[in-house]
Every structure is written in C-alpha cells, then in structure tokens.
Amino acid sequence: MPAELRGAELRAADLRRAFADDVRDYLQRRPRQLPSKYFYDALGSSLFEAICLLPWYRITRAESALLERHAREMLEPLKRPLTLAELGCGSGDKLALLATRASERFQSIQLVDISPAALYAARRRVETLRAGPVVLHPATYEQGLTELARVRREGAMLVLFLGSNLGNFDPGPAREMLTRIRAALQPGDALLLGTDLVKPERELLLAYDDPLQVTAAFNRNLLRRINDELGGTFDLDGFAHRAVWNATESRIEMHLASPRAQQVQVAAAGLVIDFAAGDTIWTESSHKYEATHVVAEGHAAGFGSADQWIDTGARFALTRFSA
Ligand code: TRP
Numbered sequence: 001m002p003a004e005l006r007g008a009e010l011r012a013a014d015l016r017r018a019f020a021d022d023v024r025d026y027l028q029r030r031p032r033q034l035p036s037k038y039f040y041d042a043l044g045s046s047l048f049e050a051i052c053l054l055p056w057y058r059i060t061r062a063e064s065a066l067l068e069r070h071a072r073e074m075l076e077p078l079k080r081p082l083t084l085a086e087l088g089c090g091s092g093d094k095l096a097l098l099a100t101r102a103s104e105r106f107q108s109i110q111l112v113d114i115s116p117a118a119l120y121a122a123r124r125r126v127e128t129l130r131a132g133p134v135v136l137h138p139a140t141y142e143q144g145l146t147e148l149a150r151v152r153r154e155g156a157m158l159v160l161f162l163g164s165n166l167g168n169f170d171p172g173p174a175r176e177m178l179t180r181i182r183a184a185l186q187p188g189d190a191l192l193l194g195t196d197l198v199k200p201e202r203e204l205l206l207a208y209d210d211p212l213q214v215t216a217a218f219n220r221n222l223l224r225r226i227n228d229e230l231g232g233t234f235d236l237d238g239f240a241h242r243a244v245w246n247a248t249e250s251r252i253e254m255h256l257a258s259p260r261a262q263q264v265q266v267a268a269a270g271l272v273i274d275f276a277a278g279d280t281i282w283t284e285s286s287h288k289y290e291a292t293h294v295v296a297e298g299h300a301a302g303f304g305s306a307d308q309w310i311d312t313g314a315r316f317a318l319t320r321f322s323a
Contacts, residue, residue, distance in 0.1 A: 016268070020230050024269040027281070032273075034222055036168055036284040037140065041225050042117035047218040049091055054214060056206040059164055062314035063194050064097055070309050071101030074320055079188050081107035081155035084132075085148050087141050087181075088165050089113050092122025095160060099131045106132035107155050112144030113137075141177065145184040157185065162194035164316075167251070167287035174287070178301035185323035191303065197315040198288040201245045208243035208252045208286065216241035219254055219283055231267030238262055242280065251287040255280040291317045 019038060026033040040048065052060035067074070075082065075098075082104075086095050089111045099106070109132050113119045116138045126134050137147045148159065159181055166174050181191055208215055219241045226232035239256040246253055258275040265272050294317055295306045303321035310317045 016229060020266075020268040023226060023230060023266055024271055027266070027269075027271060027273055031280065031282050033282045037114055038225065039218065039222055039284075040113075040115040040118065041221075041229075042115070044218060044221050044225070045090065045115040045118040045121075047214060047221060050214050051210075051218060052090075054207075054210050054212065056203075056210045057215075058207065058314040059194075059196055059316060060094075062311040062316040063162055063318065064094055066309050066311055066316070066318050067094055067098045068101055070318075071098050074098070074192060074309075074318075075102050075104075075158065077322075078158055078190060079156040080104075081153075083107045083110065083153065083155065083157040084160070085110035085112070085157060086160040086162070087112050087144055088161070088163065089122045090115075090118050090163070092125040094162055095122070096125050096129060098160075099126070099129050102131075104131070107153055108132055108151070109134045110148055110151060111136050112139055112141070112147070114140055142180065145180055149184040152186070157189045158192060159185065159189070160192050160194075162192070162318075164194055164196040164286065166193060166195060167289070168284060169287075170285065171287070175297060175301055178297060178303070182302045182323060187323060189323040191298070191321045191323070193294065193298070193319045193321065195289045195294050195317050195319065196286070197291060197310075197317055198250060199315040201247075204245055204252055204288065205243055208254060209241065213241070215243070215254075219256060222283060223256065226266060230269055231265075233265045235262065235264075239281070249285075249287070250289070251285045253282060254284040254286070255282050289317070291319075294319050 022035050026035055051057050084106050089095055109126055111119055111122050119136045119138055123134050123136055137144050169177055220236055223234040223236055223239060227234050239258055242255040242257050244253045257280045260277050262275050291308060291310055298306055298321040305322050307320045308317055
C-alpha cells in the first residue's frame with residue numbers, strides 16, 4: 001500500500017476514535033449533548049446546503065447580498081498582496097462571490113472545513129474564478145488557524161468567519177474563538193465576521209424548524225452517522241427534531257427528543273444509554289446578537305477598529321475587525 005494511503009487510513013482511524021470518545025463523553029453529560037461539528041459528513045454538508053436555500057432560512061441570502069454589494073469596500077483598506085482565508089467554507093459560494101466582485105488576484109485562497117466533501121466542492125467552485133492558488137485544509141477551526149498562521153506570506157490576510165458560525169459557540173468559548181483568530185493574525189490583517197441578529201421569535205423558529213423538515217433531517221442525520229460509523233442502534237424515527245428559543249440566553253437551541261423510553265447502544269463508544277420519555281439530546285445552539293454587542297466582543301478579544309454592514313430586513317450583520 002502506498003505510504004500516503006497508509007497515512008490516510010491512520011488519520012481515518014484517529015478521526016473515528018475521536019468521534020467515539022466525544023460521543024461517549026457528551027451523551028453521558030446532563031443534559032445529554034452531541035458536538036455540532038459532527039453534523040458535517042458528506043450527507044450532512046449536502047443537507048446544510050439545502051438549508052441555505054430554504055425560504056425560511058435567510059442568513060445565507062442576506063450575507064451573500066451584503067458580500068456582493070460591498071465586496072470592494074470590504075477589501076479596500078487591506079494591504080496587497082492579499083491572502084483570503086475562510087474558516088468553515090462549506091460550498092465556497094460566499095467566498096466565490098466576494099472574490100468575483102473584487103475581481104483581483106489573491107496571493108492565495110485558503111479554505112478550511114471539517115468536511116472533505118465540502119472542501120472538494122469549494123475547490124471546484126473557487127478554482128473556476130482563477131483568482132489565485134487554492135489551498136485546502138481539512139481541519140477543525142483550531143487546527144485550521146494553526147495552518148493559516150503557518151502558511152502566512154507577505155501582504156495582509158483577511159479571515160472570513162461567516163454564516164453566524166460564531167453563534168454556535170456559548171459566550172465563553174465564542175470569546176476564546178475570537179481571541180484565537182486574533183492571535184493567528186498580524187497587524188494589518190483583518191477578520192470579516194458574519195453574525196445573525198435578534199429578531200422575532202416566530203421568524204427564528206421557522207428558520208430552525210422548517211415546514212419541509214430539512215433541518216429535522218440535518219439534525220437526525222447525526223444519529224444516522226453514529227449508527228453507520230460507530231455501530232449505533234438509534235431508531236431514527238424514535239427521535240424528533242425540536243427547536244426552542246431561549247430568550248434569556250438569546251439563542252435557538254436544537255434538540256433531538258425521545259418521546260418514549262428507549263435503550264440505545266453505541267458499540268465503538270462502549271455505551272448503553274437508557275432514554276426516559278421526554279429526554280433530549282442537545283445538538284446545537286445558535287446565539288443571536290445585537291450589532292453593538294458584536295463590536296464589543298471583537299474589542300474584548302483584542303481586535304482594533306470595526307466597520308459594520310447590516311441587512312436591516314433580515315437582521316444580519318457583517319463586521320470587519322482590524323487586527
Ligand atoms: N451557523 C448556522 C446557524 O447557526 C448553523 C445552522 C443552521 C444549524 N441551521 C442549523 C445548525 C440547524 C444546526 C441545525 O444558523
């Protein structure tokens with residue numbers, strides 16, 4: 001077997017081990033949880049792309065429109081040659097939009113995503129632009145940031161952290177994440193941060209519990225993944241998608257609820273879990289912000305000046321922070 005393939009197999013084994021360890025740890029917590037990074041296998045990434053097209057989920061369209069309209073203004077103050085990097089690029093569509101509107105050549109385009117399937121799709125999308133060499137990093141945000149600091153060349157780097165992905169962290173870890181991004185940057189670099197803003201509860205619930213049940217499929221796919229990759233015995237019809245607005249914490253919470261008592265095993269994690277009727281697994285939070293709060297968080301993480309572009313209809317903000 002060629003050496004690279006042996007390396008790839010080892011990494012696959014390590015990833016599966018880490019997945020099993022996290023499933024064992026988080027499913028035994030109270031309340032029971034699963035880390036949201038495991039949503040994004042090939043099927044999960046495709047379901048997420050479908051969510052982005054739902055009429056009730058406005059984040060992607062609002063953010064894309066802001067990027068398209070203000071691309072040049074957003075990139076204008078940065079020193080050339082410019083390196084563009086995105087943490088959690090998914091399909092790469094938003095970065096492609098920004099690069100197309102900017103119509104310039106970049107030093108390099110660095111794509112970080114936990115899902116190899118998403119990364120390959122993003123590379124195909126971004127390479128058609130011929131806007132600079134494209135480099136892929138199949139990695140978590142943390143590993144990706146280490147890579148970005150390592151591949152850094154002269155000129156400035158703009159890091160994109162879009163889609164209100166910051167909101168999927170609790171407040172403490174969100175601030176740590178911003179601090180980590182800041183630490184990977186150098187003076188003259190910048191962060192472009194996309195955050196969803198507080199809006200009426202009815203709109204929020206429809207965005208995270210859509211009538212076509214694509215979001216429900218996305219959430220339940222995590223259990224399907226555990227069954228397939230870790231020898232789980234989750235009954236996929238035995239868990240229901242729930243989205244709840246927690247006004248005190250200003251966040252949507254996504255859960256998988258067990259309407260009846262049931263036992264589930266996960267062989268690779270050595271787990272046997274008894275769910276009581278009404279027990280839930282908390283799979284994701286999506287925090288919603290005030291625009292001024294976003295700026296304050298960036299400053300608390302050590303960033304300098306901030307410029308903001310807001311879609312007042314969809315209530316979504318893009319904020320550029322200088323490092
Ligand atoms: N960052 C996205 C958000 O908070 C992620 C997301 C969208 C999501 N829809 C979801 C996560 C449904 C879990 C379930 O909006």
